[in-house]
Amino acid sequence: MLSRLSPRLLSSSPRLLSSSIRTLVNVTYPSPSVAVLELDRPPVNSLSLEMATSITSHIKQIESDPQIRSLILTSSNPKIFSAGLDITEMSRPSKTRLSTFWRSIQSLFLTLYSTRLSTISCITGHSPAGGCLLSMSCDYRVMSRNPKLGIGLNETRLGIAAPFWLKDLFVKTVGYREAELGLSRGKLYSPEEALKIGLVDEIVDGEVYDVAVERAEEYAEIPEKGIVATKRMCRGELVRDLEGKIEEDVGWFTDFILEEGTQKGIEGYLKSLSKK
Ligand SMILES: CCCC/C=C\CC(=O)SCCNC(=O)CCNC(=O)[C@H](O)C(C)(C)COP(=O)(O)OP(=O)(O)OC[C@H]1O[C@@H](n2cnc3c(N)ncnc32)[C@H](O)[C@@H]1OP(=O)(O)O
Numbered sequence: 001m002l003s004r005l006s007p008r009l010l011s012s013s014p015r016l017l018s019s020s021i022r023t024l025v026n027v028t029y030p031s032p033s034v035a036v037l038e039l040d041r042p043p044v045n046s047l048s049l050e051m052a053t054s055i056t057s058h059i060k061q062i063e064s065d066p067q068i069r070s071l072i073l074t075s076s077n078p079k080i081f082s083a084g085l086d087i088t089e090m091s092r093p094s095k096t097r098l099s100t101f102w103r104s105i106q107s108l109f110l111t112l113y114s115t116r117l118s119t120i121s122c123i124t125g126h127s128p129a130g131g132c133l134l135s136m137s138c139d140y141r142v143m144s145r146n147p148k149l150g151i152g153l154n155e156t157r158l159g160i161a162a163p164f165w166l167k168d169l170f171v172k173t174v175g176y177r178e179a180e181l182g183l184s185r186g187k188l189y190s191p192e193e194a195l196k197i198g199l200v201d202e203i204v205d206g207e208v209y210d211v212a213v214e215r216a217e218e219y220a221e222i223p224e225k226g227i228v229a230t231k232r233m234c235r236g237e238l239v240r241d242l243e244g245k246i247e248e249d250v251g252w253f254t255d256f257i258l259e260e261g262t263q264k265g266i267e268g269y270l271k272s273l274s275k276k
Pocket residue numbers: 043044046079080082083084085086087088126128129130131154155158160161162163166253256270273274275276
């Protein structure tokens with residue numbers, strides 16, 4: 001049913017879908033050339049297999065409408081953009097589920113990072129680890145100035161490591177030394193700090209969403225041929241690197257996560273979250 005609905009119908013009839021399947025995202029259209037994809041998986045928009053698959057399929061649907069030039073990625077939760085990967089997916093999983101889960105994350109990254117659409121991440125709330133991955137995969141990042149928010153790659157704090165392509169993406173975004181420091185220390189940056197190192201492009205005092213729409217419309221004014229070719233030039237290498245190592249990366253991830261030491265670390269981290 002999903003594939004037969006046009007993106008426009010999706011936005012105008014969210015109830016039509018929620019009665020049959022849970023989409024976990026909402027799609028709206030603030031202007032004829034701009035789509036908004038709002039993450040909507042309470043409580044924290046963590047990325048489960050179903051969530052990652054839904055985001056990917058909605059991006060592909062939006063992309064298939066030639067009128068749409070820009071995509072804003074945001075959250076229905078004003079305090080949390082996304083808490084990253086759903087940690088429960090990595091806690092005592094079956095190897096089959098874990099592999100499928102990781103493939104859904106690879107596919108989400110490849111789809112978002114290489115889409116023809118100009119992508120704006122509208123970061124109103126916390127954006128750790130996989131949340132930061134989503135934001136970094138976009139072309140432009142706007143974040144709320146709230147100093148209590150954090151964005152960054154805190155994987156080491158859970159006793160895990162970012163995969164090579166996420167490390168490479170971070171290096172491309174903030175430079176080698178800052179990436180090495182940020183990754184090893186599992187640092188979450190305040191919006192001011194993130195702006196300073198280029199992890200976000202703009203911080204906003206008032207309505208972040210309004211600024212994101214403005215930026216999305218600016219991108220939509222740029223001739224498509226030029227911007228798409230430029231994006232391919234800047235991003236093609238990393239996309240090809242991962243595409244050539246999909247199986248190797250799945251093997252690395254599943255072996256790493258299924259190790260007993262990693263499992264103990266993940267269990268401890270989950271306990272510390274629920275004790276808060
Ligand atoms: C090996 C390679 C992988 C590389 C790629 C990415 C890795 C990852 O993304 S791992 C995930 C890393 N994410 C985090 O460390 C964030 C953890 N969460 C938080 O810090 C806070 O929850 C957050 C600041 C986002 C929000 O804080 P609060 O508003 O105070 O909410 P709570 O902490 O009370 O959380 C509510 C509820 O959600 C559960 N939760 C939180 N994050 C996750 C998550 N990532 N996955 C699954 N579940 C999560 C939390 O345990 C609470 O559950 P209950 O106690 O059952 O209510």
